[in-house]
Structures are given as structure tokens and as C-alpha cells.
Amino acid sequence: MKTILVDDEMLSLEHFKYQCEDIDAVEIVGCFEFPLDALAYAQEHRIDCAVLDITMPEMDGLELGRRLKQIHPDLVLVYVTGYGEFAQEAMALRAATYLMKPYSKDDVVFAMHRARLLCRGGEPRLKVKTFGRFDVFCGNQPITFRNAKARELFALCVDHNGGTVTMEEAVDKLWEDRPFNEQTKALYRKAVMSLRKQLEEAEASDVFVTGRGVCHILPEKLSCDYFDLLAGSVEMRAAYMGEFMAEYSWAENTAANLTRLVRRRMRPDF
Incomplete structure (x- = not known):
């Protein structure tokens, strides 16, 4: 992915370039x-x-992004700035994401x-919503799960953000009132x-991996508000209202952790 960096501060340019050195395909x-x-x-x-700073004296990054997309309509934009008030306008330009300094x-x-995903032809096939209730969309259409426990297992995997979910943990969370035995193992399978x-x-079979x-799950195969919040998205920080997969009691701990994360990132010294 051929990428340019634009920032009126040379140290910022060098820092971002250094951070990209070991990222494959960039x-x-x-x-x-x-x-x-x-x-x-x-x-x-x-x-x-194009990775663009927003506040520059000659031309701001938003205007530069518009002009660059006139030249290359499929160009993917990533914005970097120290000022959160530009987030909405940046997203209106369909930026891949918006990074806050530091x-x-x-x-x-x-x-x-995320920029590489967009360069390969668009957003991931599945979009997962975790703020409030848990929902999964394919394109613009919600997926209606025929098996409620399959839906909850997928939610548990999303909660783990790519980490392994064992059969024992799944049984403990999904069938909390039942012992771990051959019957509940069969229900898990x-x-x-x-x-x-x-x-x-x-x-979207490549999203879910079993052993x-x-x-x-493979987080890079999904578009997810939870993953974006963890990655520092200002837009998702504003969208999170304290509820995470509200229908599942086992998600309460993650909801509390996200609330603390949002509060910490809102501090002026963060």
C-alpha cells in the first residue's frame, strides 16, 4: 500500500514513519x-x-484530503491531530480512521x-455492534441467528477480541446453571x-476459527465499534454510553472496563 505522510512538523513525520517500518504491506x-x-x-x-495532519498553516488536512481524492478517488485517508473537534468532518470524508495525538x-x-482493508476493496463483510445490545450485520442486513447459543458464542468471541475461548469457559458462560459434562459439551459443539x-x-466463514x-475470531475480518474504541477511535468514545452487550450478564465486566477506559482517555493529560 503506497502511502504518503503530510505534517508540518518534521518530527511527527519521522515518528509516524518509524512506527510503520515493520507493518506488512505499508x-x-x-x-x-x-x-x-x-x-x-x-x-x-x-x-x-494518505496520512494527514489536520492543522497546518498552508492548507488544512481536510482540504488537502478533498483535493487528493479529486486526483485519486479511491484514496484511503487517515487523519492525525491533537484536536478532537475535527472528528466529524474527517469521517464525512470517509476517512479510514482518526488518530489523536499522542x-x-x-x-x-x-x-x-484498516486502511489496507479499504484498499483491498471496502469494509469487512461483517459489521458487529456491541454498544447496547449485540448485533451482527452482513452488508446492511442484520443476521438473524437460528441458534441463540451460537449467537452468544459469537458474542463471547468478540468480547475476547481475538483471544481464545475454551470449551470450558463457553459452557460456564452460556450454560451457567449446568455442569461441565458430556451433555453440555454436546451443546457447545x-x-x-x-x-x-x-x-x-x-x-464470512473465515471470521471464525475453531480447534x-x-x-x-479474527478481529481484522470484522468492523466493530468495540475494537475501534479499544484502538482509540474518538468517534466510538463519544458513542459509548456505558452499555456493552447488555443482554449478556457475563459482559458486565467488559462494560465496566470500557467505562474506565473512556473516562481515562477523556482526561486532559491522557
Whole structure:
């Protein structure tokens, strides 16, 4: 993914470039302190992604993004700034994401991974909503799960953000009033089979990975408000109102952790 960086502070350019050095498939082809230089480069070269500071004296990053997309309509934009009030306008330009300074290595990895997904032809096939109740969408259509426990197992995997869910934990969470025995193991396997079939029908079977007595999801295959909040999304921070998969009692601990995370990130010194 051929990427340019534009920031009127050279140290910021060098820092972001350094953070991208070991991210697969990201090729930094230009670093520019002046927006007009970036535009001139874009006129003569193919670029897939532009990482733009918003507050610059010559031309702000929002205007630069508009002009770059006139040259390359499929260009993916990533915005970086220290000012949260520009988030809505940045998202109106269909930016891949919006990084607040100071950002972490994980923030950069998430932003560039999301940009690569968009460069490959659009958003992930599945969109997961966790704020409030748990819902899964394929395109714009909600998925209606035929097996309620398959739905809850998928929710538990999302809660683990790519981490392994063991059969023992799944039984403890999904069948909390029943012992861990051959009957509940069979119920777990039935839920796994139902979830696999449902995802195959949605042409998203690669999202869910199973092994002997374990399962997990691949977060990079999903668009998810929870994952975006963890990655530092200002938009998702504003959207989170304290409820996370509210229908599942086992999700209460994650909801409390997210509330603390949001409060900490809202502090001026964060």
C-alpha cells in the first residue's frame, strides 16, 4: 500500500514513519511538510493511502484530503491531530480512521491495517455492534441467528477480541446453571456447528476459527465499534454510553472496563 505522510512538523513525520517500518504491506513513498508538495507528488504518482495532519498553516488536512481524492478517488485517508473537534468532518470524508495525538504503536497498527482493508476493496463483510445490545450485520442486513447459543458464542468471541475461548469457559458462560459434562459439551459443539453454518451462508466463514476444544475470531475480518474504541477511535468514545452487550450478564465486566477506559482517555493529560 503506497502511502504518503503530510505534517508540518518534521518530527511527527519521522515518528509516524518509524512506527510503520515493520507493518506488512505499508510502503511509505513520500513525507511532506507542505501540502502543495504532496498534491504535486500525487499528480505524478500512484498513491493508495494518505496520512494527514489536520492543522497546518498552508492548507488544512481536510482540504488537502478533498483535493487528493479529486486526483485519486479511491484514496484511503487517515487523519492525525491533537484536536478532537475535527472528528466529524474527517469521517464525512470517509476517512479510514482518526488518530489523536499522542498515539501509540497499537493505534498506528490498527489505523494502517484498516486502511489496507479499504484498499483491498471496502469494509469487512461483517459489521458487529456491541454498544447496547449485540448485533451482527452482513452488508446492511442484520443476521438473524437460528441458534441463540451460537449467537452468544459469537458474542463471547468478540468480547475476547481475538483471544481464545475454551470449551470450558463457553459452557460456564452460556450454560451457567449446568455442569461441565458430556451433555453440555454436546451443546457447545452444536453451537459451534450452527455458527459455522450461519457464517458460511453470510460468506464470512473465515471470521471464525475453531480447534480442539477452543475457538476464536479474527478481529481484522470484522468492523466493530468495540475494537475501534479499544484502538482509540474518538468517534466510538463519544458513542459509548456505558452499555456493552447488555443482554449478556457475563459482559458486565467488559462494560465496566470500557467505562474506565473512556473516562481515562477523556482526561486532559491522557
